[in-house]
Amino acid sequence: MPRGPPDPGDSPESRMAASEVYTKTGRALGVTDQDEVLWTPSRPHGTMVKTPQLHCGNIAAAKILGAGLATIGLAGAGVGVGLVFAALINSTSRNPSLRPQLFSYTILGFALTEAIGLFALMMAFLLLYAA
Template sequence: MEGDIVEMGKFIGAGLATIGMGGAAIGVGSIVGNFLSGALRNPSAAGGQTAMLFIGIAFAEAFGIFSFLVALLLMFAV
């Protein structure tokens, strides 16, 4: 009985940890949408901002990957 409660807690914690992946997807969409909005308003400045676009996407995706790793650790490492 006690082992079942621990298993249930692991799966609930892993499910809650995956909320970060959804947040990362929303963040990437927001970054790209704002970049496209700005690029359509001022196309001449868009070329200089693409490096910052990719850095922003990388940071947002990194947080999603970290939350995925936490979920895997909660499910299999404990």
């Protein structure tokens, strides 16, 4: 069964040209031979590509940034709890006889609002400490 035309990147000449381009580009970017590099196959048939180890640093930075953004939900939960209890105080001042009934609804609203904050905190920890 024919596979189609051969890939021009498979020839030794193209591999040599790619190596020269990488060397020239690396020198232009200030990459030296002492820098740690990771060899990863770019194709299943074994062509190798050099990538810097900075990729691991980018992953760590993305984890920290994502965890920081996930904690925004905690601020929202704090505002929500404040609004729930502000509504309780406002309602109780208008009609003090309904305080017991309103207080049970307030505790339910507090629990649901705080659950959203705990989900945000869980996501932040998951982003930071999950493998």
